[in-house]
Amino acid sequence: xxxxxxxxxxxxxxxxxxxxxxxxxxxxxxxxxxxxxxxxxxxxxxxxxxxxxxxxxxxxxxxxxxxxxxxxxxxxxxxxxxxxxxxxxxxxxxxxxxxxxxxxxxxxxxxxxxxxxxxxxxxxxxxxxxxxxxxxxxxxxxxxxxxxxxxxxxxxxxxxxxxxxx
Numbered sequence: 001x002x003x004x005x006x007x008x009x010x011x012x013x014x015x016x017x018x019x020x021x022x023x024x025x026x027x028x029x030x031x032x033x034x035x036x037x038x039x040x041x042x043x044x045x046x047x048x049x050x051x052x053x054x055x056x057x058x059x060x061x062x063x064x065x066x067x068x069x070x071x072x073x074x075x076x077x078x079x080x081x082x083x084x085x086x087x088x089x090x091x092x093x094x095x096x097x098x099x100x101x102x103x104x105x106x107x108x109x110x111x112x113x114x115x116x117x118x119x120x121x122x123x124x125x126x127x128x129x130x131x132x133x134x135x136x137x138x139x140x141x142x143x144x145x146x147x148x149x150x151x152x153x154x155x156x157x158x159x160x161x162x163x164x165x166x
Contacts (some may be wrong), residue, residue, distance in 0.1 A: 002041035004030050005089060012050040016098040021117055023152070028118050032125035041089035044128065046121070047096045054098040069105060070120040071096040072127035079130070085124045095124040115156040122150040 006026045010017055031043055050157055051067045059065045061073075073094040075082050081090035097120050106116040133140040151157055
């Protein structure tokens with residue numbers, strides 16, 4: 001695998017981003033691309049936002065007026081991507097993570113904020129590579145298996161079955 005450039009920006013002020021999260025995100029992007037045997041250099045943009053910002057984006061781009069945890073904006077289709085002409089890297093797309101929502105979900109599922117952000121990154125990276133789970137079924141199961149494989153490789157296995165504790 002070639003070089004991977006991950007551009008991370010913090011566009012929210014509600015939550016302090018823990019030390020090490022940026023490195024975790026880079027490791028997560030690398031692990032997904034390695035698992036998927038992505039052969040080229042790649043560029044990914046990741047933004048941290050608050051709930052109101054992601055709600056507005058969800059409304060604008062998906063016609064859903066609700067807060068969500070993560071949005072993925074793929075720049076490619078069927079394995080064809082725009083290329084950064086300065087670096088030759090394939091531009092995979094943008095990932096937008098609501099940090100307050102990630103905190104809520106980490107509490108709900110009983111694991112760390114780092115694990116939740118890593119999971120959301122793996123999930124979105126798979127979307128940038130063309131995976132989809134909206135129709136459920138086998139595609140959703142396969143995507144979840146890949147996400148959990150990356151989390152195990154990073155030393156962040158699931159601490160629950162993703163069912164909220166009673």
